[in-house]
Amino acid sequence: MTILDKIVAHKKIEVAARKEIVSISALQARPLFDKEPVSAKAWIGSPNKSGIIAEFKRQSPSKGLINGTSRVSDVAEGYFKAGVSAMSVLTDQEFFGGTVDDLLAARSVSPVPIIRKDFIVDEYQIIEAKSIGADFILLIASCLTPAESKQYAEVARNLGMQILLEVHNQEELEAHVCDQMDLIGVNNRNLKTFDVSIENSKKLADLIPNEFVKVSESGISNIENIKELKKYGYKGFLIGENFMKTDNPSKAAKEFISQL
Ligand SMILES: O=C(O)c1ccccc1NCC(=O)[C@H](O)[C@H](O)COP(=O)(O)O
Numbered sequence: 001m002t003i004l005d006k007i008v009a010h011k012k013i014e015v016a017a018r019k020e021i022v023s024i025s026a027l028q029a030r031p032l033f034d035k036e037p038v039s040a041k042a043w044i045g046s047p048n049k050s051g052i053i054a055e056f057k058r059q060s061p062s063k064g065l066i067n068g069t070s071r072v073s074d075v076a077e078g079y080f081k082a083g084v085s086a087m088s089v090l091t092d093q094e095f096f097g098g099t100v101d102d103l104l105a106a107r108s109v110s111p112v113p114i115i116r117k118d119f120i121v122d123e124y125q126i127i128e129a130k131s132i133g134a135d136f137i138l139l140i141a142s143c144l145t146p147a148e149s150k151q152y153a154e155v156a157r158n159l160g161m162q163i164l165l166e167v168h169n170q171e172e173l174e175a176h177v178c179d180q181m182d183l184i185g186v187n188n189r190n191l192k193t194f195d196v197s198i199e200n201s202k203k204l205a206d207l208i209p210n211e212f213v214k215v216s217e218s219g220i221s222n223i224e225n226i227k228e229l230k231k232y233g234y235k236g237f238l239i240g241e242n243f244m245k246t247d248n249p250s251k252a253a254k255e256f257i258s259q260l
Helices: 002-023 024-028 040-045 072-084 100-109 121-130 147-160 170-176 201-207 223-233 249-258
Strands: 052-056 084-089 114-117 138-140 162-167 183-186 214-217 236-239
Touching: 002 121, 024 121, 040 084, 040 100, 040 162, 040 183, 040 214, 052 201, 072 100, 072 249, 084 100, 100 114, 114 147, 121 147, 138 147, 147 162, 147 170, 162 170, 170 201, 170 223, 183 201, 201 214, 201 223, 214 223
Parallel strands: 052 084, 052 236, 084 114, 114 138, 138 162, 162 183, 183 214, 214 236
Antiparallel strands: none
């Protein structure tokens, strides 16, 4: 069983339990449900912005504890002031130590597009994402069938949110890309070995149709990586650990962005 299999199995149980506690109509009644989402495609694809999607990540299966002290609201405000193009908030508790309250806290201090970074396996999570003020959602090809990817993307679109489709290889890309997606992310982390290599983004770049904003995800640790990835057409760069492993993630993001 891979780590992704374990995460997905746990997620299905978790979502079934949450549905029993908070109904869909209760989610739809929350004040943030009616907030107009900000366009991630516009912010991340803009040549006038940094393209950095800075993540709030306390822990991960590959690294264990990364940051047990930073407050999400401080980091979110700092990331915004540092000039990020978007923020990623991990809301998975079991494997990443995140919560939906983290996203709510980030939302309350930051106007940048915020992605609910989770393992979406049920429409309920998309409605929940809207109810906590997320602007876009992540769909991970390796957790879904192509039909599910398309169906969940339609649900998100109908709620005004955009979709970042994450792929690891050519097969996933060819099977899951469809008109309903907005941004295509190539994950540089091999989820079997946890090795990271930006070569994966380079390898798949030309296979991503031009209408999608290209995002490179994971293992980005220096400015040289960004310069290299830009040559391959990448506009978005998802960075978690490189900022979160420091005492002051938003200061690290500010220093990083100032060098772009
Ligand atoms: O980060 C992990 O260990 C991980 C394990 C299993 C599934 C997903 C995982 N990471 C999620 C992410 O997508 C990363 O948090 C994100 O791309 C940022 O990566 P990094 O900059 O390397 O922290």
